[in-house]
Amino acid sequence: MQDIKITARGVQVHYGDTHAIKDVSVDIQDNTVTAFIGPSGCGKSTFLRCLNRMNDTIDICRVTGDILLDGEDIYDKRVDPVQLRAKVGMVFQKPNPFPKSIYDNIAYGPRIHGLARNKADLDDIVEKSLRRGAIWDEVKDRLHAPGTGLSGGQQQRLCIARAVATEPEVLLMDEPCSALDPIATAQVEELIDELRENYSVVIVTHSMQQAARVSQKTAFFHLGNLVEFGDTDQIFTNPSDPRTESYITGRIG
Numbered sequence: 730m731q732d733i734k735i736t737a738r739g740v741q742v743h744y745g746d747t748h749a750i751k752d753v754s755v756d757i758q759d760n761t762v763t764a765f766i767g768p769s770g771c772g773k774s775t776f777l778r779c780l781n782r783m784n785d786t787i788d789i790c791r792v793t794g795d796i797l798l799d800g801e802d803i804y805d806k807r808v809d810p811v812q813l814r815a816k817v818g819m820v821f822q823k824p825n826p827f828p829k830s831i832y833d834n835i836a837y838g839p840r841i842h843g844l845a846r847n848k849a850d851l852d853d854i855v856e857k858s859l860r861r862g863a864i865w866d867e868v869k870d871r872l873h874a875p876g877t878g879l880s881g882g883q884q885q886r887l888c889i890a891r892a893v894a895t896e897p898e899v900l901l902m903d904e905p906c907s908a909l910d911p912i913a914t915a916q917v918e919e920l921i922d923e924l925r926e927n928y929s930v931v932i933v934t935h936s937m938q939q940a941a942r943v944s945q946k947t948a949f950f951h952l953g954n955l956v957e958f959g960d961t962d963q964i965f966t967n968p969s970d971p972r973t974e975s976y977i978t979g980r981i982g
Contacts, residue, residue, distance in 0.1 A: 731758035731759055731760055731761050732758065732759045732760075733756045733757070733758055733759070734757055734758060734759040734798065734799065734898065734899060734929040735756070735757040735780060735796065735797065735798055735899065735929065735931075736756050736757075736795070736796070736797040736800075737753060737754055737755050737756075737757075737776075737779075737780075737794065737795070737796045737797075738754045738794055738795045738796075739752055739753075739754060739793075739794040739795065740752070740753045740754070740776065740779060740792065740793070740794035740795070740796060741753075741792070741793045741794055742772070742775055742776070742779060742784065742790065742791070742792050742793075743790070743791045744787070744789050744790050745789040748953060749772050749775045749953055750772045750775055750776050750779070750953050751772075751952075751953045751954050752794075752954075753772075753776055753794075753954070753955045754955070755948060755955060755958055757780075757899075757929060757931060757946075758929065758946065759898075759929045760925050760926065760927075760928070760929065761925060761929060761930070761945050761946055762921060762922070762925050762930045762931075762932060762943050762944040762945055762946070763929075763930070763931045763932070763944060763945070763946040763947070763948065764931075764932050764933075764934055764939075764940035764943065764944035764946070764947045764948070764961065765777060765931065765932070765933045765934070765947075765948050765950060766934060766935075766937060766940050766947060766948070766949055766950070766976070767949055767950035767951055767956075767976065768951065768976065769935075771950040771951050771952060771953065772950050772952075772953040772954075773933045773948075773950045774903050774904075774933050776950065776955075777901050777903055777931060777933050778901075778903075779792055779796060780796065780803075780817060780899070780901055780931065781803075781810075781813060781814050781817035781818075781819055781899075781901060782803060782804070782810045782813055782814070783814075783819065785810055792804065798813075798816065798817065798898075798899070799898075803817075812842075815838065815842050815895040815896075815897060816895075816897050816898050816899065817897060817898070817899040817900075817901060818892030818893060818895065818897035818899070818900045818901065819892060819900075819901045819902075819903070820885070820888050820889050820892050820900065820901070820902045820903070820905050821888070821903055821905075822903050822904040822905070822907050822908060823908050824881055824884035824885040824887070824888050824908065825888060826876030826877055826879070826884050826887050826888060826891075827876065828875065828876075828877055829875070829876060830872065830873045830874060830875060830876065831859075831868050831871065831872050831873070831874060831875070831876045831879070831887065832855055832872040832873055834876040834887055834890075834891050835854070835855045835858045835859060835887075835890055835891055835894045836851050836854070836855055836894075837891070837894075838891065838894050838895040839851060839854045839894050839895060842895055844895065844896065854894055855872070855894070856869075858890040858891070858893050858894040859887075859890045861889075861890060861893045861924070861927075862886045862887060862889045862890025862891075862893065862920065863886055863916065863919070863920045863923070864883060864886040864887060864890060867883060868883070868887075880913070881908060881909055881910070881913060882909050882910070882912070882913025882914075882916055882917065883913075885905060885906075885908075885909060885913065885917055886916065886917065886920060889902075889905075889917070889920060889924075893924070893927075893928070897928065898928065898929065899928060899929045899930075899931065900924060900928045900929070900930045900931070901931050901932075902921070902930065902931070902932040902933065903933045904933055904934055904935060905917055905921075905932065906918070906934070906936075906939065907935060914939075918939065918942055918943050921943045922943060925945075932944065937965070937977060940961065940965075941961060941965050944961045945960065945961055946958070946959070946960060946961060947959065947960075947961040947964040947965070949964065949968075949970075949972075949973045949976060951972050951976070956970050956972050956973055957969060957970045957972075957973045964977075965977060
């Protein structure tokens, strides 16, 4: 049995009067890829953003319930969201490298979190992170070129490398391949599979094929509810809820 990394109990999210997430409870395991699937607007990205308090940045958003990372309440007043986001990294739908060099994209987080004592340390972190992002060989000779000059797929791997540079424990990915072509998508999927050796990975995806390929656990969301959660194979071949079956067979979408 894998260790439980994140425990969510009775999570509710309101945007003003809109009840976006309704009483969601789930355990997310370490060293596992967990996929969140479901129709557009079903709450999967909203719930993902609760896991590193990204919803804090939205004034009208209210999150209640409990979310624990390694048994500690991430919404506790004493928790600094900036420190939390170093531990729970995030990769977005559109690659968003900083308008800086490839090197500085990676070095930025470790610098602000004081993870490097000197230039040699920082060089080391940059190389290790780019290797983890499976992009070192493509960029090692142009570390001082702008990150924005890379192709879309390379930019997304750079963003993944940037997210792992702060030594996170969890990686959240919100549709990380939706802006990429099939070849770049395959490269990122392969990378996601490798990353679970060191991280708990949670991915929101519109593509059921992608969920089936990369995840070990799948959560199906519908209208703000977590309808079903279990082993990916079981969810796709023998779901227990008729709504899950309707979605997977394409009857609701």
